[in-house]
Amino acid sequence: MSTYDTVDLFAGPGGLDMGATAAGLRPVGIERDANAVATRVAAGLATVHDDVRRYGPADFLDAETLLGGPPCQTFTVAGTGAGRRALDSVVGLLHRMARRESIAEELAGLDDVRTGLVLEPMRWALEAIDAGRPYRAIVLEQVQQVQQVWVAYAEVLRAEGYSVATGVLRSEQFGVPQTRRRAVLVARLDGVAVLPAPTHRPYRAGVPQDAGDARLLPWVSIGQALPHRGPFEVISNYGTGGDPKNRGRRTSAQPAATVTGKIRRNRIVDSAGCELPRFTNGEAGQLQGFPADYPWSGCDIGQQIGNAVAVPLGAALVRAAISEPASAPALEVAA
Template sequence: MTSRQQELDFGERPHLVDLFAGPGGLDVAAHWLGIVADGVEWDAGACATRRAAGLRTHQADVRDLGPEDFPAATILTGGPPCQTYTVAGGGAGRRALDQVLGFVKRMAAGEDVRSELKTLEDERTALVLEPLRWALRANHLGRPYRTVVLEQVPAVLPVWEAVEEALEGIGYKTTSGILHTEAYGVPQTRRRAILIARFGATEKPRLPKATHRRFRRGSAPRAGADDLPLWVTMGEALDRTDDFVVVSNYGTGGDPKARGRRHSDEPAATVTGKVSRNRLETPDGKNLARLDPWDAGRLQTFPRDYPWSGKDVSQQVGNAIPPRLAAHVLATALGLVIDPRRLDDAVRGTWQDFDESRPVATEGADTGRDVD
């Protein structure tokens, strides 16, 4: 029996618990891969979307639950709220980074730091530590998660590196790094800090290999530079043949008045919770109808009929991990091989019509890459 087969019994459907599950970005990917997913999410709007999509949903605060509440789960995933760590946010998380790193070390040493977390400037900053609490608790119960997958904004990478050290201390092999979404077929430039950990593995895990070229504005890719196809454009993702320009709600280059602009033959800029405020124009400056939630969802690689529901739908869309990226990360973490055509069909097809009997990945050799 190989180390990969020891980690995952392919005779049964793997089962994960997803913390801070949002409207279902990672859970959609799990569905495509044939994985059972229980999502924990407290936001009422996101839960409304999840329930409309038929996803297993537990509306609760992850701080009030633990591994004992999901005894069947052997995979732990999570994307904690990023507002205090993002450049667009208030920066409380970045200011508290040293404190957070100190808490990681103390938690790994067995200390209960929960009462001290309340002293942080913004309580959301401490939520990034919840996946570690769950992993340590599961190990204490004698049922360590076989696989852990975490994602966040790039500013959280130092936290993930500290979490790596904590997990390696209890028997995991780990890796972390920054992934660019357009390099995985997402029609959007967005960077995510990813951590993958495997319990009892003999080798260090890898991050998924890129499937598409990185987007570099103003520099055409060299012919024959590699075997990868170009990035996916907004026009392709939205099935639009007309030329259009998306004008960002945000400034660029340090100038709040200089709005970022992306053409329809380019990937979108990062889809945020303010995506509904972006303007659409023709190349000669005439106004077009703005993106609706379903358009924004498709730029995130949600199926075109995904049932967005509840309040603050734009925020739900912007907060989610792109399902296509999540599928590549999960597949690599679990030693699965994705069929690119099946994944394309899932992304471009409808949520209701996906054939669960034909998941987009099968058991196979690890196709990931070493961390740069």
């Protein structure tokens, strides 16, 4: 397939693709879920509706940038935990891949097949290297529990000639109106890889929005992202020990808590505690940095939104990967 300079694995509804487009690239995304594909098609994003394991670099010969946000369900705290339990095994399989050993049998033996998908970007990267057409830039994003895997990725990619920066970034520091920590990796063949510099201040409970580093913009509140709503309070769908009193609360003057696939379960109340309409799909998407009129389609839209890469963070990562080569030391972030 030609005409695309970027390929996005596990492309979802288009967060990284929109970020890549904003950075001036022409991405094509591979996505298996029919609902996410319906959204992508409605949004006019180039899409291959299939399993990424059925493809490789040879199918996208013009692509010089590789993007990927593998499924997070087995790694996230809210998920099954199978991926977290298998982290050491996954890292071991990664190093076997670097030695060009077959790991097919071990992948088939994992408790949850989705866990092994975090290794797919490395397969693509190594196949491109072995074919003599290495990707010029690689950008990966996942829940912060996967940082251990990205550190192992960095070791392998450096041995293959890449400069790599990896760490955990706070999404609100890139203008996303929610607190969402993500493990990220930026690799490049030309120059020194660095993570994107924050543009906004970090959110800390009790610290005023206008306080902090004057060189950075204030973090963005829910109310600023959704000004038509007026003042309100969000009562999280998450509780502690089943006690509703322990559920998290954020006002519209704060950033949202991490947006998940269950965002529709969040209650919204006014200052008197009266129930207000819950977030629409469009509003939930805005909390991930998507346009208000993004054409969410198909079923399970909440899950699409929760799994998406926040658009401003995606754009910042892609720009960091393809910008003019940097000369400063690679930035390692652990937050």
